[in-house]
Amino acid sequence: MKTLIGLTVANFKSFTRDRAALFWTFFFPVMFVLLFGVLFSGSGDSKVSVGWVDLDGTRASAGVRDAFNKVPLLKFQTGSLEDQKAAMQRGDVSAVIVIPKGLQDALVGVKTGQKRSTSIELYTDPSKTQTTQVVQGAVAQVLNGMNLALAGGSEAIAVNTLTLTSTNISTVAYLVPSILAMALMQLGIFAAVPLVQQREKGILKRMGATPLERWKLVASNILLRLVIAALDTVLIIGVGMAVFHIQIVGNVLQAAGFVFLGAGAFLSLGFMLASFLKTEEQATGVVQVVQMPLMFLSGIFFPFDFMPEFLRGVARLLPLTYLGDGLRQSMVNATQVAPIALDAVVLAGWLVVCLAISARTFRWE
Amino acid sequence: MTQSGAPVIRVTDLKKHYGDVKAVDGVSFEVARGEVFGMLGPNGAGKTTTIEVLEGLRPPDSGNVEVLGLDVCTHPQSIKQRIGVQLQSVSLYPRLTVTELIDLFGSFFQHHLPTKQLIDAFDLGERAKAYSMNLSGGQQQRLSIALALVNDPELVFLDEPTTGLDPQARRSLWDLVKGLQEQGKSVMLTTHYMEEAAELCNRVAIMDHGRILEMGTVPELIGRRFKERAVFFDTTPKLPAQRLGKLGGVTRAAQEDGQTVLYSNDVPDTIGGLLAMADELSAEPRNLGIRQATLEDVFLDLTGRALRD
Structure with missing residues (x-):
């Protein structure tokens, strides 16, 4: 036991004296939290600007505008069609709503039984999926309310509630567990690099010439990484809570379980990589090649539902998807990609399989 | 120097092949207690493979290998407690200090010498707090041998201890090896420097292509042929x-x-x-x-x- 602790302390000292390792383990994820936090919490004005073109200019069109003004997510600027289209080209507004000439006549027609319906034109930018959805949703809500009122014979146009909510808080809350998942993934996979380095330099062989048992060498590596995983977790959540006021509302024990299970699964993946790699240069390269697709295909930075169908299939194969999902469900009660038990089982499966493969193939020199 | 009692190393018909390469091809020799025994040969002669079998790092393909009276295949742990090992061109944890490394290696053994004593003996006092990666070649080699002696071993293996050192550092290492013998330790070393073997070794085995070509004291070897x-x-x-x-x-x-x-x-x-x-x-x-x-x-x-x- 004394040997194991001594070795782990030595490994920990080596780790903390390596600036590159410190950067990737602690600074990089914190930077991610800060960067995404600032991007998505958009300090202050987060309303979507919409251009308003009124070709009718009647009491009816003013009434419609009043209804739209009550939508909290939108703010309007009025102008000619040409001006507003140009503003949309420049990116000053995200959409343009055009009230057609003859709106009032049409409404009167509907009321008097002459069915002359008309339509409002909505210009959107297909490249801005998120804002487009917000605007479309708002327009649909408003018009539904108006149509309903008209059909019911009432003149009152009332919009009371909108189910679209601001995404500010929940985006950061979604991202913090995701970034934690990313950090744990990197922590585990990057463990391959010092291992390959120690083998290449003959350090592992030198240890083999002492009475130190090999299992202690492996155990100290695992212990070291779990300690770092715990520190990383505290740091990332701490920054999220301190800077962006996210709240951990889920099950803390369950979250801690996922932290260690995830660290374990990716650590055994790191061990497995170290079994197949020979030089430090190889290891540094391959580790990047493995972590990049994991990072971007696992739906940790954008909700699963935003992915095209075939990418979702890919994501369902990747362990990081399940770690992210497990952590989000445990920490912020996010909607699930998979049942929480399945998340745990998939991670445990990766852990066992990778560990078994490395146990068979790992070379000490 | 006493050369009495059971030999500290006894190797009989050792063979170790890697595929078609016969790295060690039927080697037999003994090393007496208190003796400095040198294995001399060019790179690829099989010296390192032989010494690594003795250290318990590689299993022999065939043959009988006893170290300190114990079979290396059946008692590797007991042997490792009692031998000191310095490997050829090994770097250590680069970001640990001299003191930390000696402490760490000491903790692997049941009995070990005080770190201070080793630091003084190997003249590493001024660099005690330096990371191993910042040591000079000669200092690294001294540290490497200090680590080999951390458990006060009866038998010390030195694999090309002076390769890559300047002449002055080499001389100071020779003095260290002579000091080991004066303490009654047995030493087996490999080298491809003739003068090193002549200076340090009681007996020398000349090895090439996995075989021992000739063995004896240096004057014997010379006198036999010249x-x-x-x-x-x-x-x-x-x-x-x-x-x-x-x-x-x-x-x-x-x-x-x-x-x-x-x-x-x-x-x-x-x-x-x-x-x-x-x-x-x-x-x-x-x-x-x-x-x-x-x-x-x-x-x-x-x-x-x-x-x-």
Whole structure:
């Protein structure tokens, strides 16, 4: 036991004296939290600007505008069609709503039984999926309310509630567990690099010439990484809570379980990589090649539902998807990609399989 | 120095092959307690493989290998407690200090020497707080040997301990090895420096292509092949080889590193003849000298090539 602790302390000292390792383990994820936090919490004005073109200019069109003004997510600027289209080209507004000439006549027609319906034109930018959805949703809500009122014979146009909510808080809350998942993934996979380095330099062989048992060498590596995983977790959540006021509302024990299970699964993946790699240069390269697709295909930075169908299939194969999902469900009660038990089982499966493969193939020199 | 009692190493017909490569191909030798035993040979001769089998780092393919009276295959842990190991060109944890490394390695053993004592003995006091990666080559090598001695071992293995060191660092390491022997420790070392083997070793085994070609004390090895002394000078075409071979006292003529070497059992006769011949042909034998045959000559004679090729 004394040997194991001594070795782990030595490994920990080596780790903390390596600036590159410190950067990737602690600074990089914190930077991610800060960067995404600032991007998505958009300090202050987060309303979507919409251009308003009124070709009718009647009491009816003013009434419609009043209804739209009550939508909290939108703010309007009025102008000619040409001006507003140009503003949309420049990116000053995200959409343009055009009230057609003859709106009032049409409404009167509907009321008097002459069915002359008309339509409002909505210009959107297909490249801005998120804002487009917000605007479309708002327009649909408003018009539904108006149509309903008209059909019911009432003149009152009332919009009371909108189910679209601001995404500010929940985006950061979604991202913090995701970034934690990313950090744990990197922590585990990057463990391959010092291992390959120690083998290449003959350090592992030198240890083999002492009475130190090999299992202690492996155990100290695992212990070291779990300690770092715990520190990383505290740091990332701490920054999220301190800077962006996210709240951990889920099950803390369950979250801690996922932290260690995830660290374990990716650590055994790191061990497995170290079994197949020979030089430090190889290891540094391959580790990047493995972590990049994991990072971007696992739906940790954008909700699963935003992915095209075939990418979702890919994501369902990747362990990081399940770690992210497990952590989000445990920490912020996010909607699930998979049942929480399945998340745990998939991670445990990766852990066992990778560990078994490395146990068979790992070379000490 | 006592050379009594059971040998500390006993190797019988050791074989270790890697695929078709016969790294060690039937090697047998013994090392007595208190002895410094050297294994001499070029790179790839099988020295390191042999020593790593003895250290318990590689299992032998066949043969019997006993270290300190124990079989390496069945008692690796007990052996490792009692031997000291310095591997060829190994770097250590780069970001641990000298003190931390000695502490760490000490913790692997049941019994170990105080760290301070080792730091003083190896003159590492000024660098005690330096990371191992910032040490000079000679300091790293001293640390590496200090780590080999951390458990106060009975038998120390040194694999090419002075390769890559400057002459001064090499000399200071030789003193360390002699000190080990004075403490009653047995040492097995490999080297490809002849003068190192001659300076340090009680007995030497010359190894090439996985086999031991010759074994004995340095004077024995030389005396077995060379009763003569060597007359040498820079080779010049003005002095034809066939006439040199017929000079008085010459038993054999050889070419070595741009020099002509005449092995002679009557040096005055040979030199007289050589100078007369040079005078007659208006040639001058430059850098003329006389020496005893060396291990280098033995190796050349055994293998037909120089050791450092």
